Amino acid sequence: MATTIEPAVAPSAKSGAEPLLAIRKVAKSFGKSPVLRDISLQIAEGEFLTILGESGSGKTTLLRIIAGFESANSGEILMEGQRLDLLPPYRRRVNTVFQHYALFPHLTVEQNVGYGLRVARLPKNEIKARVSEALAMVKMTAFASAKPANISGGQQQRIALARALVNRPRLLLLDEPLSALDANLRRQMQVELKSLQREVGISFVFVTHDQEEAMVMSDRIALLRMGELEQVDSPREIYGRPATAYAAQFIGHTNLLRGEVRAGIARCNSLSWKVGLPDGPALFSLRPENIRWASSPTGGSDINVVQFRGKIQHQAFHGATELLQIVCDDGLNLSVRTATRESRHGDLHLEFSPADAVPVRESAERG
Amino acid sequence: MFSRAYRAAITLPPLLWVGLFLLVPYALLLCYSFWSVSPSQAIVRAWTLDNYRELFRVNVYLQTLFRSMWIAARVMIFSLLLGYPLAYYLSFYAGARKDLFYQLVIIPLWVSYLVRAYAWKTILGSDGVLNTLLQYVHLTKHPLEFLLYSPFAVVLTLTHIYTPFAILPIYASLEHIPRNLVEASQDLGASPLQTFWRVILPLSIPGVLAGATFAFVLSLGDFLAPLLLGGPGGIMISNIVVSLFGAAYNWPLGAAISLSMLLLVLALLLLSEKVEKKWSFR
Numbered sequence: 001m002a003t004t005i006e007p008a009v010a011p012s013a014k015s016g017a018e019p020l021l022a023i024r025k026v027a028k029s030f031g032k033s034p035v036l037r038d039i040s041l042q043i044a045e046g047e048f049l050t051i052l053g054e055s056g057s058g059k060t061t062l063l064r065i066i067a068g069f070e071s072a073n074s075g076e077i078l079m080e081g082q083r084l085d086l087l088p089p090y091r092r093r094v095n096t097v098f099q100h101y102a103l104f105p106h107l108t109v110e111q112n113v114g115y116g117l118r119v120a121r122l123p124k125n126e127i128k129a130r131v132s133e134a135l136a137m138v139k140m141t142a143f144a145s146a147k148p149a150n151i152s153g154g155q156q157q158r159i160a161l162a163r164a165l166v167n168r169p170r171l172l173l174l175d176e177p178l179s180a181l182d183a184n185l186r187r188q189m190q191v192e193l194k195s196l197q198r199e200v201g202i203s204f205v206f207v208t209h210d211q212e213e214a215m216v217m218s219d220r221i222a223l224l225r226m227g228e229l230e231q232v233d234s235p236r237e238i239y240g241r242p243a244t245a246y247a248a249q250f251i252g253h254t255n256l257l258r259g260e261v262r263a264g265i266a267r268c269n270s271l272s273w274k275v276g277l278p279d280g281p282a283l284f285s286l287r288p289e290n291i292r293w294a295s296s297p298t299g300g301s302d303i304n305v306v307q308f309r310g311k312i313q314h315q316a317f318h319g320a321t322e323l324l325q326i327v328c329d330d331g332l333n334l335s336v337r338t339a340t341r342e343s344r345h346g347d348l349h350l351e352f353s354p355a356d357a358v359p360v361r362e363s364a365e366r367g
Numbered sequence: 368m369f370s371r372a373y374r375a376a377i378t379l380p381p382l383l384w385v386g387l388f389l390l391v392p393y394a395l396l397l398c399y400s401f402w403s404v405s406p407s408q409a410i411v412r413a414w415t416l417d418n419y420r421e422l423f424r425v426n427v428y429l430q431t432l433f434r435s436m437w438i439a440a441r442v443m444i445f446s447l448l449l450g451y452p453l454a455y456y457l458s459f460y461a462g463a464r465k466d467l468f469y470q471l472v473i474i475p476l477w478v479s480y481l482v483r484a485y486a487w488k489t490i491l492g493s494d495g496v497l498n499t500l501l502q503y504v505h506l507t508k509h510p511l512e513f514l515l516y517s518p519f520a521v522v523l524t525l526t527h528i529y530t531p532f533a534i535l536p537i538y539a540s541l542e543h544i545p546r547n548l549v550e551a552s553q554d555l556g557a558s559p560l561q562t563f564w565r566v567i568l569p570l571s572i573p574g575v576l577a578g579a580t581f582a583f584v585l586s587l588g589d590f591l592a593p594l595l596l597g598g599p600g601g602i603m604i605s606n607i608v609v610s611l612f613g614a615a616y617n618w619p620l621g622a623a624i625s626l627s628m629l630l631l632v633l634a635l636l637l638l639s640e641k642v643e644k645k646w647s648f649r
Contacts, residue, residue: 067550067554068553068554069550069553088553089550089553089554090553090554090555090556090557090558091556094554095554095555096550096551096554098547098550098551099547100545100547102545102547102548102550102551103551104548104551104552104566105548105570105648106569106570106646106648115552115555115557115565116555116556116557119552119555119556119557119558119561119565120556147648149648163555164554164555167555167556
């Protein structure tokens with residue numbers, strides 16, 4: 001699984017102080033089909049927030065509403081307490097890194113980066129100084145006089161970033177900027193982008209459909225599904241404590257256990273464990289890596305551990321780990337992730353801790 | 368992949384076409400331009416440079432050529448001034464009516480050139496629609512004579528006829544501008560006007576050049592509009608060529624003038640292509 005790059009400096013205003021950006025009950029529909037329903041979201045000063053969702057979830061529309069290319073049907077957006085959504089895009093202190101970079105083909109790299117400063121009619125020497133500073137920041141000084149058509153995709157991506165950051169926006173929007181890069185470059189850019197964000201201290205709103213990317217880079221992830229926020233939390237929180245079945249499945253890999261709670265005991269097929277939930281049907285998310293080989297087979301389940309037997313149906317080699325498809329003796333199918341070096345065969349004894357079976361809702365509350 | 372016979376069979380017709388209807392006539396034209404006419408009006412097939420000397424010696428030829436270029440230049444400028452805003456509106460603001468407006472630009476091209484030229488005759492004449500109207504509302508007492516049979520009438524008519532030829536390439540180049548560039552410009556703080564000057568106009572230069580070239584070259588070689596509406600002051604170089612090949616029966620001189628025009632136009636096309644290359648980025 002992806003590793004989170006720990007922030008060197010924690011985002012300043014996680015709580016208490018006024019958020020940099022407040023999205024309040026924003027709704028948008030194209031024709032009759034709703035794209036966003038009552039989205040409320042706050043972005044703190046210096047925060048790296050990722051809007052994560054599948055295609056068609058409305059994530060790009062939300063970004064375009066913040067940038068000003070679309071207008072919401074209802075709701076409002078405030079930046080530092082002032083209405084942002086009433087301003088035209090060119091008056092917002094927000095800059096965007098576009099999905100396909102949108103570099104001006106008739107301008108050189110240098111002219112592209114200096115575009116925002118030139119239209120703002122800054123003095124020539126200041127433009128020059130800030131452009132070369134921005135080019136140095138993305139390590140593209142050597143390409144200052146090249147045309148966009150003559151540099152690689154990764155380089156264009158850096159220029160798009162420099163072109164946006166040189167204006168010192170309050171907020172930087174990034175619309176799947178890494179999606180066109182190949183896997184290696186992509187991983188490298190994830191790290192660079194994250195450390196760059198820490199360096200400049202500007203809030204980033206990053207849109208992606210790639211959950212691994214979201215986990216690696218973000219302070220918080222806003223998971224969007226069919227125009228509604230499913231969960232907004234830190235990557236660790238959202239992975240460890242998914243709020244809904246969708247969140248659990250979309251972020252990482254999981255087993256969903258459908259069961260019944262009665263008198264503080266959850267039952268799923270032949271498995272049972274103690275829970276602090278009210279009676280009724282319940283759904284649990286159990287991560288494959290939280291299922292392990294049973295240390296001392298007791299044959300049943302006690303309070304601290306749930307044990308069961310099963311057989312390997314399918315085995316997928318992932319390098320350091322293996323993903324096993326297990327059929328339990330009672331017919332339940334489970335995914336189990338184990339370290340490859342601990343690989344076993346035949347009749348298996350497995351267990352998990354009840355604490356790792358996280359109760360999740362079927363879906364986010366609608367309406 | 369294909370057999371030799373098949374390739375020969377498909378390349379032969381176009382080759383024959385180009386050969387018979389383009390290369391042979393041009394070769395004949397070239398020959399004629401170096402021949403002469405005897406006093407008894409017979410073609411003398413002996414090489415001479417007299418026709419080209421005549422072209423530069425007799426003032427009326429060069430004067431008419433310059434007048435033609437001046438008329439063509441005005442047509443070009445007016446076509447661009449009219450065509451660019453329309454193409455811009457069509458591409459950026461017409462929305463769902465885009466196709467309708469596009470058809471409206473094209474439809475005049477289906478009407479015979481002659482009909483459109485004659486239409487202007489009925490509008491601009493002394494008893495024409497415009498003069499009648501002006502007198503009816505008492506703006507003028509007598510018909511305005513400069514409206515018809517003047518370079519003005521020729522420029523007006525040619526502008527009407529050739530503006531679609533300017534609109535179409537401009538429209539095409541505007542349609543090719545990725546809209547995210549316009550968004551990027553606004554995102555970086557450029558007002559709509561700044562975006563137009565700094566992004567849209569520069570990226571549409573290839574279309575403007577193509578449109579300008581169409582309007583200029585087509586007008587330069589026109590002979591019907593000046594014939595019908597130009598009067599004595601609105602004669603263009605093609606009218607002289609027509610009369611040299613017709614009534615005057617001096618094919619060699621006509622051929623020399625035609626070839627000079629052709630070279631001029633070719634030079635313009637090459638120039639425009641060169642500039643266009645400098646301004647295209649895809």
